[in-house]
Amino acid sequence: MATAQRFEGWRDGMSVWKTENASSGGTIVTAGQQGGPAMIRNDFRRNWKVYVMALPVIAFYIIFCYGPMYGLSMAFVDFKPRLGVFGSPFVGLRYFKEFVTGPYFVRLVSNTFLLNLWGLVFGFPAPILLALMLNEVGNRRFKRTVQTITYMPHFISLVVVCGLIRIFCASDGLINSIIAFFGGERSPLLADSSYFRAIYTISGIWQNVGWDSIIYLAAISGINPELYESATIDGAGRLRRMWHITIPGIMPTMTILLIFAIGGMLGSAHEKIILLYSPIIYETSDVIASYVYRRGLQEFDYSYSTAVGLLSSIINFIFLWFANAAARKMSDTSLW
Amino acid sequence: MVSCNLLITKFKGGLIVKRLIGLLLTLCMLSAVLIGCGEKAPTGGQSGDSSKDVAGAENTPEATGKQENGKGEDKEAESQTADPLKDPYGLPNDLSAYPLKDNPTLTYWWPIDSFQAVATKDMNEQEVWKEVEKITGVNIEFQHPAVGQETEQFNLMISSDDLPDLICQSDSYKGGVTAGIDDGVFIDHSEIIDQYAPNYKAFRESDEDRRRTTMDDKGRVLGFYNLSPYSEWMWLGALIKKETLDKTGLPVPETMTEWYDFLKKCQEAGYDNPLNFDASSGTVWTGLFCSAYGAQDWIFINKEGKADWGPIQPGMKDYLAEMSKWYKEGLIDKDFATRDYNSKMAFLISDACAVSIESPDTLWGTWKEQNNIDFVGSPYPVLKKGDKPTTTYKHWKNGGWPTSITMECKNPEAAARFLDFGYTAKGWELFNFGLPERTHRIDESGMPYYHEESAMWTDPDKVPLSHRIWKYKIHQGPFIREEHNSNPMLVSPGSYSGQIRQMWTEGTDASPAVPPTSFTSEESAREADLSTQLSTLRSEIFLQIIMGQKPIEEYDKFVETAKSMGVQEWLGIWQAALDRYNAR
Numbered sequence: 001m002a003t004a005q006r007f008e009g010w011r012d013g014m015s016v017w018k019t020e021n022a023s024s025g026g027t028i029v030t031a032g033q034q035g036g037p038a039m040i041r042n043d044f045r046r047n048w049k050v051y052v053m054a055l056p057v058i059a060f061y062i063i064f065c066y067g068p069m070y071g072l073s074m075a076f077v078d079f080k081p082r083l084g085v086f087g088s089p090f091v092g093l094r095y096f097k098e099f100v101t102g103p104y105f106v107r108l109v110s111n112t113f114l115l116n117l118w119g120l121v122f123g124f125p126a127p128i129l130l131a132l133m134l135n136e137v138g139n140r141r142f143k144r145t146v147q148t149i150t151y152m153p154h155f156i157s158l159v160v161v162c163g164l165i166r167i168f169c170a171s172d173g174l175i176n177s178i179i180a181f182f183g184g185e186r187s188p189l190l191a192d193s194s195y196f197r198a199i200y201t202i203s204g205i206w207q208n209v210g211w212d213s214i215i216y217l218a219a220i221s222g223i224n225p226e227l228y229e230s231a232t233i234d235g236a237g238r239l240r241r242m243w244h245i246t247i248p249g250i251m252p253t254m255t256i257l258l259i260f261a262i263g264g265m266l267g268s269a270h271e272k273i274i275l276l277y278s279p280i281i282y283e284t285s286d287v288i289a290s291y292v293y294r295r296g297l298q299e300f301d302y303s304y305s306t307a308v309g310l311l312s313s314i315i316n317f318i319f320l321w322f323a324n325a326a327a328r329k330m331s332d333t334s335l336w
Numbered sequence: 337m338v339s340c341n342l343l344i345t346k347f348k349g350g351l352i353v354k355r356l357i358g359l360l361l362t363l364c365m366l367s368a369v370l371i372g373c374g375e376k377a378p379t380g381g382q383s384g385d386s387s388k389d390v391a392g393a394e395n396t397p398e399a400t401g402k403q404e405n406g407k408g409e410d411k412e413a414e415s416q417t418a419d420p421l422k423d424p425y426g427l428p429n430d431l432s433a434y435p436l437k438d439n440p441t442l443t444y445w446w447p448i449d450s451f452q453a454v455a456t457k458d459m460n461e462q463e464v465w466k467e468v469e470k471i472t473g474v475n476i477e478f479q480h481p482a483v484g485q486e487t488e489q490f491n492l493m494i495s496s497d498d499l500p501d502l503i504c505q506s507d508s509y510k511g512g513v514t515a516g517i518d519d520g521v522f523i524d525h526s527e528i529i530d531q532y533a534p535n536y537k538a539f540r541e542s543d544e545d546r547r548r549t550t551m552d553d554k555g556r557v558l559g560f561y562n563l564s565p566y567s568e569w570m571w572l573g574a575l576i577k578k579e580t581l582d583k584t585g586l587p588v589p590e591t592m593t594e595w596y597d598f599l600k601k602c603q604e605a606g607y608d609n610p611l612n613f614d615a616s617s618g619t620v621w622t623g624l625f626c627s628a629y630g631a632q633d634w635i636f637i638n639k640e641g642k643a644d645w646g647p648i649q650p651g652m653k654d655y656l657a658e659m660s661k662w663y664k665e666g667l668i669d670k671d672f673a674t675r676d677y678n679s680k681m682a683f684l685i686s687d688a689c690a691v692s693i694e695s696p697d698t699l700w701g702t703w704k705e706q707n708n709i710d711f712v713g714s715p716y717p718v719l720k721k722g723d724k725p726t727t728t729y730k731h732w733k734n735g736g737w738p739t740s741i742t743m744e745c746k747n748p749e750a751a752a753r754f755l756d757f758g759y760t761a762k763g764w765e766l767f768n769f770g771l772p773e774r775t776h777r778i779d780e781s782g783m784p785y786y787h788e789e790s791a792m793w794t795d796p797d798k799v800p801l802s803h804r805i806w807k808y809k810i811h812q813g814p815f816i817r818e819e820h821n822s823n824p825m826l827v828s829p830g831s832y833s834g835q836i837r838q839m840w841t842e843g844t845d846a847s848p849a850v851p852p853t854s855f856t857s858e859e860s861a862r863e864a865d866l867s868t869q870l871s872t873l874r875s876e877i878f879l880q881i882i883m884g885q886k887p888i889e890e891y892d893k894f895v896e897t898a899k900s901m902g903v904q905e906w907l908g909i910w911q912a913a914l915d916r917y918n919a920r
Contacts, residue, residue: 078857078861080510080511080515080519081491081494081495081510082494082495082516082519082520082521083519084495098865102865102869103869103901104869104872163676163678166674166675166676166679167679169674170671170674170675170679171670171671186670187670188670188671188673188674190674191671191673191674191879191883192885278616278673278674278879279616279617279618279673279872279875279876279879280673280674280875280876280879280880280883280885282872282875282876283876286872291868291872294868294871294872295864295865295868300487300510301861301864304861
């Protein structure tokens with residue numbers, strides 16, 4: 001009896017084949033596992049078009065991401081552009097030592113970390129909440145209008161946004177007018193260290209909540225509507241449905257994005273900070289990137305900034321590793 | 337049948353139209369990608385604009401030439417030949433080398449920043465450069481990096497093997513031109529100047545400041561700088577709206593006590609926060625206000641001739657106490673620490689502001705021309721009436737912008753002779769005042785001036801006056817600079833900003849000023865590290881004291897912290913550099 005077998009894919013290291021049989025259509029799981037190179041050869045033969053499509057992407061990563069990594073050795077030499085990376089005099093760990101033993105090191109690291117933590121604690125749930133709320137809205141027109149309005153700020157240039165923030169936070173600005181209306185005293189808000197994190201985080205949320213919620217809305221739309229129907233029949237209210245269906249449905253997306261966010265804890269979008277800060281609020285606003293920027297204005301010190309960048313990246317990677325390990329233990333989703 | 341065919345064609349047509357639209361959209365997206373590809377020297381697209389420029393330039397001299405045939409011809413003939421001019425400074429004028437035989441061609445890398453770009457996008461089309469090329473007989477191919485990418489393009493060019501013959505602003509090189517010579521990028525210009533640049537050599541060596549600021553500690557000449565026959569005027573100080581003097585009935589303040597009274601009276605007269613305090617680090621960088629207490633803003637030369645640091649001088653504590661008192665009483669703009677440039681300009685023209693710390697050239701535009709606010713300059717204040725105020729600002733007869741010859745130049749003799757032209761009297765006239773008759777005429781004392789019909793005043797393209805310095809003349813480059821008489825902002829009819837600047841320069845003692853020293857490569861990393869730390873510390877503490885967030889006693893802790901950070905070691909580095917400078 002001629003049975004046509006179609007290769008379906010790999011599951012748990014075993015190949016799965018679907019039989020096209022006149023009498024019984026079904027899936028057969030072959031117990032054998034093909035060896036590595038043979039596996040790839042076979043797959044390549046069948047799906048070579050997909051491999052060809054992936055080729056430019058792989059080339060991109062090799063050329064633009066992995067290739068330039070040799071430049072990291074700039075951190076260990078006193079780099080002079082004319083002599084190149086390998087021709088410049090070797091200085092070893094000098095710049096790392098300089099950075100770590102500087103008087104502001106602890107403050108810089110803690111400011112960077114805290115600013116990102118605030119962004120995580122307040123800025124991470126915000127798009128999720130927005131997506132959940134938008135999902136509950138019945139009126140499609142209203143939903144689409146709200147979506148458009150919330151993701152418009154994302155397209156405003158950062159420089160313009162920071163200019164607006166400065167104007168609003170000035171003594172005669174909008175926010176101070178509101179404070180004065182309620183009987184408070186006017187003061188330049190961007191000159192007070194204790195307000196900086198709030199201003200930075202809130203303005204970040206305002207600008208990005210709409211755009212970031214798109215991915216969650218996309219994930220929600222992938223949830224099977226039958227689940228909602230059966231839940232409603234079983235008597236689940238709106239909040240229950242959200243808790244038991246929607247949130248688990250977008251949990252994989254949330255986990256991946258959370259891992260990314262944790263992997264960025266020691267980096268920061270320093271352009272925004274540089275546009276907003278001033279020496280009087282260095283105490284909470286001076287982060288690693290902005291200090292290195294000021295240092296670089298003196299000297300175009302490629303080596304110093306590469307060293308600091310390398311250090312931050314290593315620490316970020318450690319965070320990422322732990323976050324991923326935790327995610328793997330606690331759920332099915334993880335980066336690797 | 338027919339209807340069937342029609343249906344099919346309609347369907348086909350719809351499909352074709354859809355496909356066409358799809359194709360067009362794809363092409364649009366692709367072209368958007370290609371725009372991002374880097375632009376080199378402006379070619380096709382730009383030459384369209386610049387050819388209009390050239391056409392305009394060619395029309396006017398012809399027109400004016402025709403009008404003044406009789407007189408004009410004589411004058412033009414006079415200035416075109418190599419007749420030495422009687423200029424007011426007796427500048428060197430050896431024009432024997434020009435025009436160079438065999439018309440060499442040199443490549444010249446010139447960064448055009450956004451300021452220049454308003455007036456000219458391509459020096460190959462700039463009228464003054466074309467005239468200079470004609471007289472010297474040298475063809476110059478200018479190479480311009482994309483506007484806004486000057487630094488990256490400079491470093492890329494340096495790392496490549498394809499260097500041009502001449503590089504403008506060679507001091508962008510990391511470590512200074514001196515490091516560039518060590519690394520084999522630039523030549524040591526000393527010999528080439530001795531042999532082929534007699535005018536530059538003579539002018540450079542005729543003054544100690546000019547001589548020292550154009551060479552390094554090893555005795556090598558670094559390039560062709562934008563030198564000046566005199567120390568150019570200070571351009572920052574306190575400017576008071578004229579109306580406030582009438583409203584308060586007080587004269588222009590000269591001592592710190594008079595300042596306090598004056599600002600208090602301004603406040604009573606309705607100016608809520610009269611002083612626009614442009615001091616984002618707590619002190620004004622020229623030493624305005626703080627120098628009255630004997631404390632300068634940063635590094636200065638003290639009375640023993642040694643390098644010292646202003647922020648740890650005892651007088652600084654009194655200065656900070658006074659400023660915090662002013663801030664508490666509302667005499668200083670509440671937002672001074674957080675304003676950006678636009679916000680500052682908006683505050684200046686508002687009714688809350690009476691005094692500004694700015695450049696009179698800028699305020700001539702912002703206050704007088706745009707808002708009809710007359711203003712006066714006030715001298716730098718002192719504690720006791722009759723004392724002379726001090727400042728750390730001094731112009732060292734050198735405007736920077738060095739042009740250096742690279743090791744790849746095959747014809748350094750031609751390069752040196754070409755650059756030397758800017759230091760002749762003829763070159764001085766051309767670079768500073770533009771083309772004869774079109775832009776300038778010469779008065780009886782030998783000083784050129786912009787006549788009424790000058791292109792500088794009657795610019796047909798309506799380029800803002802402040803930017804015409806790049807269109808009809810050259811503002812900075814390898815030549816002798818004549819700022820006081822050729823900058824249209826200073827000489828425009830009715831302008832008094834020049835008088836204010838002159839008053840400041842002549843009335844303030846600039847002996848604490850530190851000359852432009854250079855560090856060795858070992859010193860410079862350490863210096864940068866300490867300097868960033870001290871600057872962070874100083875700005876933060878000073879601003880907190882002034883704005884009342886920390887009490888004045890915090891100052892003593894600041895001095896302790898600075899000492900523990902290594903301020904003495906840092907001053908030692910500066911002293912060594914200073915000693916080397918004086919030994920040049």
